[in-house]
Amino acid sequence: MDAVLFTEHRATHLWHAGHAARLAELVVTALIDEVTLSPKPGLVDVRGRGAHRDLDWALMCRSAHALRPAFQAMAEAGATLAEAVTLRERIGRLGRDGEAAMLAATGGVNTHRGAIWALGLLVTAATQAPADCAPQQVALRAAVLANTPDRHAPRRTGHKGERARLDYGVGGARGQAEAGFPHVVEVALPALWQARAAGVAEDAARLDALLALMSLLDDTCVLARGGPAALDAVQAGAARVLDAGGSATPAGRRALMRLDAEFLALNVSPGGSADLLAAALFLDRLNNAAPAPDGRP
Ligand SMILES: CC(C)(COP(=O)(O)OP(=O)(O)OC[C@H]1O[C@@H](n2cnc3c(N)ncnc32)[C@H](O[C@H]2O[C@H](COP(=O)(O)OP(=O)(O)OP(=O)(O)O)[C@@H](O)[C@H]2O)[C@@H]1O)[C@@H](O)C(=O)NCCC(=O)NCCS
Numbered sequence: 365m366d367a368v369l370f371t372e373h374r375a376t377h378l379w380h381a382g383h384a385a386r387l388a389e390l391v392v393t394a395l396i397d398e399v400t401l402s403p404k405p406g407l408v409d410v411r412g413r414g415a416h417r418d419l420d421w422a423l424m425c426r427s428a429h430a431l432r433p434a435f436q437a438m439a440e441a442g443a444t445l446a447e448a449v450t451l452r453e454r455i456g457r458l459g460r461d462g463e464a465a466m467l468a469a470t471g472g473v474n475t476h477r478g479a480i481w482a483l484g485l486l487v488t489a490a491t492q493a494p495a496d497c498a499p500q501q502v503a504l505r506a507a508v509l510a511n512t513p514d515r516h517a518p519r520r521t522g523h524k525g526e527r528a529r530l531d532y533g534v535g536g537a538r539g540q541a542e543a544g545f546p547h548v549v550e551v552a553l554p555a556l557w558q559a560r561a562a563g564v565a566e567d568a569a570r571l572d573a574l575l576a577l578m579s580l581l582d583d584t585c586v587l588a589r590g591g592p593a594a595l596d597a598v599q600a601g602a603a604r605v606l607d608a609g610g611s612a613t614p615a616g617r618r619a620l621m622r623l624d625a626e627f628l629a630l631n632v633s634p635g636g637s638a639d640l641l642a643a644a645l646f647l648d649r650l651n652n653a654a655p656a657p658d659g660r661p
């Protein structure tokens with residue numbers, strides 16, 4: 365390889381590595397923004413554990429930071445591996461390694477397994493085409509990845525979400541990704557943007573996006589703990605808060621606090637909606653991020 369070609373090759377490699385690091389930072393920030401958003405019904409936030417005995421804000425932040433290397437490696441893979449099955453199997457391995465890093469950081473507690481899946485697919489899809497990062501386009505590329513087979517992925521995970529998916533015939537995290545994250549692109553992001561356009565403060569806009577997700581999502585966290593009755597209560601309760609004016613209005617805020625108390629009494633926590641809110645915050649930032657200074661594709 366002559367000197368000029370080598371220099372160009374090295375510059376491209378360095379650009380990809382720097383871009384992957386920037387995107388991993390966006391993912392970690394989205395996960396921390398999600399857990400920090402308060403007051404979220406039934407979920408961990410700065411007030412406390414929500415409907416969890418084994419989770420708190422500090423543990424979720426520790427988990428998010430522990431996942432940065434996995435997200436950065438997935439982003440680098442998306443930028444450098446063109447062949448679909450090779451890429452899918454690479455990020456599958458990186459995701460499983462990320463799950464191990466998560467469990468090591470949390471002392472064996474599942475904080476972000478679903479988020480590794482969703483944000484891992486999305487951050488990989490983001491770097492496949494850095495110049496085309498509109499949420500719909502990134503979600504479509506992520507769906508292609510999710511629908512690409514990974515020989516090394518466990519056929520059965522044995523997890524609660526899988527049990528709920530099979531017991532109740534819902535798509536869960538896998539189905540959401542394979543469909544191109546419709547609840548992120550068609551529900552959460554429009555709710556976030558409409559609230560902002562209406563002059564709603566950022567935290568309330570994010571809460572309304574979360575409530576929109578909760579009102580429609582087949583959240584296997586909720587199904588696993590409380591079955592269809594609990595999922596009906598979550599969906600109807602979230603819709604009630606939005607119908608009352610949303611979290612920025614006094615009536616909506618009162619309804620939100622009643623919903624939080626109801627979820628604690630039912631011991632339900634909409635963790636799937638929380639993950640998809642983080643996904644929406646990631647895609648929103650990605651969409652607003654300035655293009656690379658050198659315009660490199
Ligand atoms: C595809 C996998 C996510 C595996 O999914 P599976 O169907 O096997 O079920 P789970 O492993 O349980 O993962 C589902 C998690 O996904 C989130 N989720 C739930 N519903 C939805 C939905 N409709 N759309 C999107 N995402 C959804 C949710 O994750 C969050 O909640 C968890 C924390 O809540 P908690 O209630 O505490 O959960 P538990 O501790 O399990 O329950 P308790 O004991 O407390 O009651 C946390 O994971 C959040 O992220 C669901 O939990 C993927 O993991 C997979 O395929 N893994 C295999 C290895 C692999 O190939 N990985 C590659 C990665 S690229």
Ligand SMILES: Nc1ncnc2[nH]cnc12
Pocket residue numbers: 398399406407408409414416419475476479633634635636638639
């Ligand atoms: N804030 C949160 N509380 C509980 N489970 C979650 N999973 C992802 N984010 C969560």
